[in-house]
Amino acid sequence: MTSAFALMAASAALTAPAYADEAAAKKWIDSEFQPSTLSKDDQLKEMQWFIKAAAPFKGMDINVVSETLTTHEYESKTLAKAFEEITGIKVKHDIIQEGDVVEKIQTQMQSGKNVYDGWINDSDFIGTHFRYGQAVDLTEWMKGEAKDVTNPGLDVDDFIGKSFTTAPNGHLYQLPDQQFANLYWFRYDWFTNADYKAKFKAKYGYDLGVPVNWSAYEDIADFFTNDVKEINGVKVYGHMDYGKKDPSLGWRFTDAWLSMAGNGDKGLPNGLPVDEWGIRMEGCRPVGSSVERGGDVNGPAAVYSIAKYLDWMKKYAPPQAQGMTFSESGPVPSQGNVAQQIFWYTAFTADMVKPGLPVMNADGTPKWRMAPSPHGSYWKDGMKLGYQDVGSATLLKSTPADRRKAAWLYLQFIVSKSVSLKKSHVGLTFIRESDIWDKSFTERAPKLGGLIEFYRSPARVQWTPTGNNVPDYPKLAQLWWQNIGDASSGAKTPQAAMDALAAAQDSVLERLEKSKVQGDCGPKLNKKESAEYWFNKSAKDGNIAPQRKLANEKPKGETIDYDTLIKSWPASPPKRADAK
Numbered sequence: 001m002t003s004a005f006a007l008m009a010a011s012a013a014l015t016a017p018a019y020a021d022e023a024a025a026k027k028w029i030d031s032e033f034q035p036s037t038l039s040k041d042d043q044l045k046e047m048q049w050f051i052k053a054a055a056p057f058k059g060m061d062i063n064v065v066s067e068t069l070t071t072h073e074y075e076s077k078t079l080a081k082a083f084e085e086i087t088g089i090k091v092k093h094d095i096i097q098e099g100d101v102v103e104k105i106q107t108q109m110q111s112g113k114n115v116y117d118g119w120i121n122d123s124d125f126i127g128t129h130f131r132y133g134q135a136v137d138l139t140e141w142m143k144g145e146a147k148d149v150t151n152p153g154l155d156v157d158d159f160i161g162k163s164f165t166t167a168p169n170g171h172l173y174q175l176p177d178q179q180f181a182n183l184y185w186f187r188y189d190w191f192t193n194a195d196y197k198a199k200f201k202a203k204y205g206y207d208l209g210v211p212v213n214w215s216a217y218e219d220i221a222d223f224f225t226n227d228v229k230e231i232n233g234v235k236v237y238g239h240m241d242y243g244k245k246d247p248s249l250g251w252r253f254t255d256a257w258l259s260m261a262g263n264g265d266k267g268l269p270n271g272l273p274v275d276e277w278g279i280r281m282e283g284c285r286p287v288g289s290s291v292e293r294g295g296d297v298n299g300p301a302a303v304y305s306i307a308k309y310l311d312w313m314k315k316y317a318p319p320q321a322q323g324m325t326f327s328e329s330g331p332v333p334s335q336g337n338v339a340q341q342i343f344w345y346t347a348f349t350a351d352m353v354k355p356g357l358p359v360m361n362a363d364g365t366p367k368w369r370m371a372p373s374p375h376g377s378y379w380k381d382g383m384k385l386g387y388q389d390v391g392s393a394t395l396l397k398s399t400p401a402d403r404r405k406a407a408w409l410y411l412q413f414i415v416s417k418s419v420s421l422k423k424s425h426v427g428l429t430f431i432r433e434s435d436i437w438d439k440s441f442t443e444r445a446p447k448l449g450g451l452i453e454f455y456r457s458p459a460r461v462q463w464t465p466t467g468n469n470v471p472d473y474p475k476l477a478q479l480w481w482q483n484i485g486d487a488s489s490g491a492k493t494p495q496a497a498m499d500a501l502a503a504a505q506d507s508v509l510e511r512l513e514k515s516k517v518q519g520d521c522g523p524k525l526n527k528k529e530s531a532e533y534w535f536n537k538s539a540k541d542g543n544i545a546p547q548r549k550l551a552n553e554k555p556k557g558e559t560i561d562y563d564t565l566i567k568s569w570p571a572s573p574p575k576r577a578d579a580k
Contacts, residue, residue, distance in 0.1 A: 054087035066120035071427030118407030124466035130167035174392030209559035216557030239316035245485030248326035256387035261305030262378025270467030274545035290502035301378035
């Protein structure tokens with residue numbers, strides 16, 4: 001009897017973990033993974049797949065890293081714990097500053113030593129990853145070596161950032177994990193005030209509304225700063241920005257500010273042959289940044305973008321803006337004395353809808369709205385109009401195969417259909433088309449100031465990350481804040497600062513060309529020609545960049561009524577190309 005009991009106990013011990021894992025999955029599904037686009041039964045089936053696929057890696061400790069965002073904090077604090085309880089794989093998910101993520105992934109790529117097993121790394125690296133050949137080609141990997149650890153429910157075509165993480169060879173190198181856009185933010189309650197509307201119309205000859213072009217943005221900034229001046233005894237400003245010479249100043253510009261002005265060529269997700277960084281491409285090869293090599297970094301559209309940035313900050317923003325960094329400036333509009341902001345990240349939405357803020361109504365609805373950004377005078381239809389940050393699951397070949405597979409399971413888990421809708425609700429960032437159109441967001445939309453309406457809109461496709469033209473994001477990105485910082489501080493004119501940036505970028509491209517480290521898609525610089533040569537060539541070829549300087553960089557302001565704009569957008573999801 002004793003032996004039989006011991007045998008039964010031993011047998012139960014061997015099978016217990018599977019039951020315990022499934023029990024943990026049910027607990028998490030019931031207590032945390034709601035709402036979901038899947039039924040609870042389908043969620044459990046997906047978790048059962050993870051349990052089975054993770055069995056060979058049970059007991060392993062892996063390390064993953066991402067930048068500091070609400071979405072990633074939720075992954076680190078909650079989803080990593082859920083993954084461990086369900087699969088038996090322990091994850092240390094570090095949250096560090098974006099610049100540190102860039103530095104550490106550079107370290108692993110350069111040294112070949114494993115720093116992290118999995119990365120949530122901006123898709124801005126797509127041009128870097130496919131050229132250096134150190135990131136795992138996910139398309140090939142999922143079909144081959146990683147087939148046994150690739151979730152059969154991983155519907156890649158449902159990811160709205162798929163085109164941003166696909167290289168020129170058509171292969172996926174990164175899997176979107178979160179994304180947020182850089183939009184226009186404004187005080188809806190002030191813009192619909194009858195007195196302000198009448199005074200604005202009398203002065204400018206058109207309606208106060210969402211600015212379609214930079215001329216209107218400038219007029220509105222001037223109106224609130226110099227005509228309205230005070231609201232309820234508080235000094236108000238028509239604009240907000242930041243200008244401290246700091247690495248975060250680089251994002252202010254590489255995050256597609258030049259494209260909003262009209263720099264680059266037509267094309268989505270990025271202009272071709274010249275992109276929004278001003279880099280010209282021939283095939284998959286970058287061939288120059290400066291106008292004399294056919295690029296547009298120091299062309300009239302780029303210089304105009306810097307001049308407007310500086311002019312508006314000086315005239316219409318709070319005086320302290322000039323000395324602020326990105327993180328310091330972010331909360332300022334929520335304090336209630338800013339009328340609009342042309343460069344505002346939707347990642348701030350969760351912090352902007354907190355009860356009790358001066359920009360919130362008592363019923364929980366915001367006094368503000370977000371809308372598509374206005375464009376500069378050089379912009380043409382068919383060009384991108386802003387930036388989306390797409391943090392994406394990335395694996396490096398230098399990570400040992402078993403650790404890479406275990407990390408891949410975790411990275412799929414945090415974007416799985418079972419958890420992605422809840423994650424979107426927590427961090428207010430989206431990765432799946434199906435999540436955006438879920439009824440839970442239809443119900444929540446009135447309290448999110450236009451976030452849902454924008455992500456459901458056809459306008460969304462014009463907001464894209466840095467693309468394939470940028471061959472070494474870490475090396476090139478750091479040049480921006482250093483050179484534009486000279487314009488921000490007054491040390492250089494906008495033209496001199498952009499000339500210096502163009503020369504610095506071309507110098508990096510030249511070094512990459514000489515090293516031949518990037519193979520057939522590495523840089524190969526054009527010979528220098530006159531600006532007039534390239535202006536004529538772009539016109540002859542039917543392209544835009546580089547453009548000649550416009551005789552009038554401030555055409556008449558144009559606005560649109562916010563409510564009219566929203567009503568013009570579709571109210572049902574688009575049909576998928578692969579739908580049966």
